[in-house]
Amino acid sequence: MSKITGAEILIESLRREKVKIMFGYPGGVLLPFFDKLYDTKEPRFILTRHEQGAAHAADGYARATGKVGVCIATSGPGATNLVTGIATAYMDSIPMVAITGQVMTTLIGNDAFQEADITGITRPITKHNFLVKDVKDLANTVKEAFHIARSGRPGPVVIDLPVDVQKNSYEFHYPKEANIRSYCPTLTGHKGQIKRMAKAIEKARKPILYVGGGVIISGAEKELAELVRKTGIPVTCTLMAIGAFPGTHKLNLGMPGMHGTAFANHAIQDSDLLIAVGSRFDDRVTGKLDEFAKHAKIIHIDIDPSSVSKNVVVDIPCIGDAKEVLKELLKDIKKKPDIKNWVAKIDEWRKKAPLRYKNDDKLRPQYVVEELCKATKGNAIITTEVGQNQMWAAQYYTHDKPRTFLTSGGLGTMGYGLPAAIGAKLGKPDKIVFDIAGDGSIQMNIQELATAVQNKIHVKIAVLNNCYLGMVRQWQELFFKKRYSHTFLDTCDSPNLVKLAESYGAVGIRVTKKKDVRKAIERAIKTNNTVLIDFKVEEEENVMPMVPAGQAINRMIGGMA
Amino acid sequence: MAKFILAVLVENKFGVLARISGLFSARGFNISSLAVAETEDPSVSRITMVVSADEKILEQIKKQLNKLIDVIKIIDLTQKDCIDREIVLIRIKMDSKTQDRLMQVLDNLSAEVLAKSKNSVTIQEVGDQKKINAMLELLKPFGILEIVRTGRIAIQAEKGE
Numbered sequence: 001m002s003k004i005t006g007a008e009i010l011i012e013s014l015r016r017e018k019v020k021i022m023f024g025y026p027g028g029v030l031l032p033f034f035d036k037l038y039d040t041k042e043p044r045f046i047l048t049r050h051e052q053g054a055a056h057a058a059d060g061y062a063r064a065t066g067k068v069g070v071c072i073a074t075s076g077p078g079a080t081n082l083v084t085g086i087a088t089a090y091m092d093s094i095p096m097v098a099i100t101g102q103v104m105t106t107l108i109g110n111d112a113f114q115e116a117d118i119t120g121i122t123r124p125i126t127k128h129n130f131l132v133k134d135v136k137d138l139a140n141t142v143k144e145a146f147h148i149a150r151s152g153r154p155g156p157v158v159i160d161l162p163v164d165v166q167k168n169s170y171e172f173h174y175p176k177e178a179n180i181r182s183y184c185p186t187l188t189g190h191k192g193q194i195k196r197m198a199k200a201i202e203k204a205r206k207p208i209l210y211v212g213g214g215v216i217i218s219g220a221e222k223e224l225a226e227l228v229r230k231t232g233i234p235v236t237c238t239l240m241a242i243g244a245f246p247g248t249h250k251l252n253l254g255m256p257g258m259h260g261t262a263f264a265n266h267a268i269q270d271s272d273l274l275i276a277v278g279s280r281f282d283d284r285v286t287g288k289l290d291e292f293a294k295h296a297k298i299i300h301i302d303i304d305p306s307s308v309s310k311n312v313v314v315d316i317p318c319i320g321d322a323k324e325v326l327k328e329l330l331k332d333i334k335k336k337p338d339i340k341n342w343v344a345k346i347d348e349w350r351k352k353a354p355l356r357y358k359n360d361d362k363l364r365p366q367y368v369v370e371e372l373c374k375a376t377k378g379n380a381i382i383t384t385e386v387g388q389n390q391m392w393a394a395q396y397y398t399h400d401k402p403r404t405f406l407t408s409g410g411l412g413t414m415g416y417g418l419p420a421a422i423g424a425k426l427g428k429p430d431k432i433v434f435d436i437a438g439d440g441s442i443q444m445n446i447q448e449l450a451t452a453v454q455n456k457i458h459v460k461i462a463v464l465n466n467c468y469l470g471m472v473r474q475w476q477e478l479f480f481k482k483r484y485s486h487t488f489l490d491t492c493d494s495p496n497l498v499k500l501a502e503s504y505g506a507v508g509i510r511v512t513k514k515k516d517v518r519k520a521i522e523r524a525i526k527t528n529n530t531v532l533i534d535f536k537v538e539e540e541e542n543v544m545p546m547v548p549a550g551q552a553i554n555r556m557i558g559g560m561a
Numbered sequence: 562m563a564k565f566i567l568a569v570l571v572e573n574k575f576g577v578l579a580r581i582s583g584l585f586s587a588r589g590f591n592i593s594s595l596a597v598a599e600t601e602d603p604s605v606s607r608i609t610m611v612v613s614a615d616e617k618i619l620e621q622i623k624k625q626l627n628k629l630i631d632v633i634k635i636i637d638l639t640q641k642d643c644i645d646r647e648i649v650l651i652r653i654k655m656d657s658k659t660q661d662r663l664m665q666v667l668d669n670l671s672a673e674v675l676a677k678s679k680n681s682v683t684i685q686e687v688g689d690q691k692k693i694n695a696m697l698e699l700l701k702p703f704g705i706l707e708i709v710r711t712g713r714i715a716i717q718a719e720k721g722e
Contacts, residue, residue: 123580124587128630131576148630182572182633306624309617 003169006135007036010099010161011043013142016174019043019070021061021426023054027074028114029101032166043070046426046455049447051078053419055085055098056445060420062094063406064381065427066219068149072099076114079160080121084413086156087125091410092240093217095154097145098122102162105133119160127155135168140175147178152185153304154217185303189320189328196316197275197299198332204273206296206342207233210256210285213240213409214278214302214322216402221245223326224277231336234346236264238279239394242405247378247398253346254355257285258547259391262559263349265547268293269554270345276300278322281311282410291552301325353545353560355395363514365389365464365537369396372434372462375521380432381406381424385417385441387471389464391543393436404431415444421459422452432460432525439465439491449504452530460524461501461532466539467491474542478557492536501532512536562613564593566645566715568636569608569626573599577631581608584629590614590622594712605633609714638715645715649693650675652683654704663703670696681706 004012010033014022023046026034037045048054051073058069069089073082079100089096103112119129128148130141138161145157201207215224221244228235228251235245236256245252253264268274274296279285286292292312300307300314301322308317318325357366369392372380378398384390384407399405406424408416417435425433435442442463452459464470473487491497498508507529511520517535524531544558554560571577578597585592593611600607612622619637626632638645655663656679667674667684676683686696690713697705 119576120579123576123583180630183630304628306621306628308624310621 001171001173004172005032005036005169006138006161006166007033009135009138009170009172010142010166011036011040012172013139013174014043014070017068017142017146019068021046022070022072023048023057023061023423024072025051025054025074025078027078027101029075029103029163030072030166032163033072033101033161046422046451048419048451050445051081052085052415053422053445053448053451055082055096056088056413056416056419057423057448057451058096058098059085059089059094059416060383060406060423061427062089062096062423063420064403064424066403067427068095068097068146069423070097070099074101074114075103075118076116078114079118080116083121083125086122086158088408088411088413088416089156090125090127092213092408093154094156095150096156097149098156098158100158100160102131102160104164105162106164108162118158122158125156126158129158129160131160132165133162135165135170138165138170139173143175144178144180147180148183152183186305186319187303187321187324189301189318189325191328193316193318194325194328195332197318197329198334200273200297200299200316201231201233201275201333202335202337204337205339206271207231207273207275207337207339208267208271209233209235210238210268210274210276210279211235211241211244212238212277212279215241215244218278218303218322219402220278220323220326221402223323223330226330227326230330230333232339232343233275233337234267234343236260236268238282238285238409239407240409241279242394243399243402246400248400251343253350255394257282257287257553259395259543259545260553261350261355262353262545262556263346265553265556266349266560267346269552271296274298276302277326278302280307283311285553286311287547287551287553349560357544361514363512363517363535363537365392365466365535365541366396367514368462368464368517368535368537369393369436371517372436372521373397375518375525376432376434380404380434381421381428383407383417383420383424383433383435385435385437385444386412386414387438387441387469388466388474388541388543389436389438389441389470391471392464395543397436414441416441418442418445418459418461419448419451421461422448422457425457425459435459435461437461437463438470439463439467439497440469440489442497443495446500449501449506449530449532453505458528458530460530462521463497463532463534464537465491465497465534466537466541468539470541471543473540477540477542479548497532497534501530506530506532509533510536562591562615565612565614565619565637565639566643566713567610567612567623568638568715569610569632570600570634570636571606571608572631572633573604573606574631577606578608580629580631581626584625588621588625590618594710596712596714609712611713636717638717642718642720643715644718645689645713646687647690647693647713648711649686650683650709651686651697651700652681652706653700654706655680655682659703666699670699672696
């Protein structure tokens, strides 16, 4: 067998993993790899303007398609610039392989130029990482990295690749399977536990399904829909699970937790059976832990054993893939629980405290999101930044399909939305992709406008511009006597977002009046270019309802009286 | 908080110990002692760790360790019939006045004397925690200058025919 270089082995291995697209930024120690890339059509390489943009784009691609996202950056600062993107993917269990260049093996540990111990740095924010010291290990490492990234509870994997390993040659043999003796995720649930779950569900009088991102990851939306059809149990989808169950369904209660709906939170608190599927009892969902669903028996289906009984003690745990477990569970449920009164009670709560805002003649951010939903018929892929824009997007855009709402839930990374939109658009070119942004967070990765324009990746951006770091300002208003310490951005004057968009070769539109919202959105959709709409919204609008930090989730500001 | 002994079998690769210690510090778990060495299979290392935790934290420690790709197996030796040993090296103060009494005590303990000087005696002791702690109590009045302990190692006991 003839030998090929490490750089060629890497490209060939990526092809074997069916990687169609990768995002990144070149640099000194990656020169051998980029030289081979010069003649490579597939995988297609997208040059971002910052490594963080590359990581988020790979993440957005992964969330939109369910495939492994791939990003690549050079050693030292290139690699450390990926860190926020890797941590973002880790917190939300997103399959990603991040490849970093490294200095020559003989120089590692010598404080060489552009050297950083990236395996050390990323250890706590990756599912696993590798430093490849010998070219003969490279193909195997890539195989294992992809296997680890996409299986079990997915997550990011870093491959650190020294420059000499890219240059050295070895016979290429790509393994058929990754064989890792210490890694074998449990997929099928325990039969006995599934039977116990079925019994508990049949007997329940006030059950609620608390669904998390795991349902989307495992592709269990059909099984979930079938479970609801069969039992009539109402559903609350966390931020990560938006789209796992149709938003237009009458049994969908919306989001639970801090900015969830009052009726979802009351339903959780009053329930006698809480069925958690692929969710992890995050503090933004549970609020005060010892008050959380304290009358309920708790079922927890999750692929990660360490998620079970971590925050809340679980009565019936079941380790396994959500899709597999739900399939079995459906077979074991023989009769519909008697929950008519319960559903009626929740409907009453819904009428008493619906999701609402003051819909007057002012330009309010919630209205913009609602119009965006109408104009795209709820069919767009929405990415968000973090803060008020994210919560309004979650509350007022109704998603019926999974993998259409992409947001940094766990880490809460500002600057995620634009690069993620670029990744999503490349993964789903037929979809309209909108980044719902704030004027603060859009500026964190604004440079990726150039990536979108250069590569004709036509994403749309709706900036809910309130001239503030809105969510922090909201907390300052409510809990710090309106002392707006360093949250005023004055994005009214600087930068001029319309001109900024135009300077990148994108289209900029400014909207200051309510009556112009729909027109602007429709124009953005029709325009065959990247478009940024600068919505000058009410400056001091708040996200409501709201559970103050550390409170029980039924004690909401703007909730039920 | 109680003490628990875990035997953790891991891939014998660089960086594995860093993954484990990193996990403990990141999640705020406490390690009381740690002993690492190769096993009968050179591709596998065995880490014997004593952790202080309550039942709930112990559960998380085991689950989080299991999540690490390089961790092959975790054996909780706390509840099991296990034999545990520790080596301790101790330097004790000694002068002409205390010499006879100290040597008598050491002789009663059957402690192995490794080195002797005018001012001190250095001994080795092997045993389980109870034995070593009892011995330290007996030696304290003489003045302990330095103690070096290996941390506990443990193996499951196989007894009977």
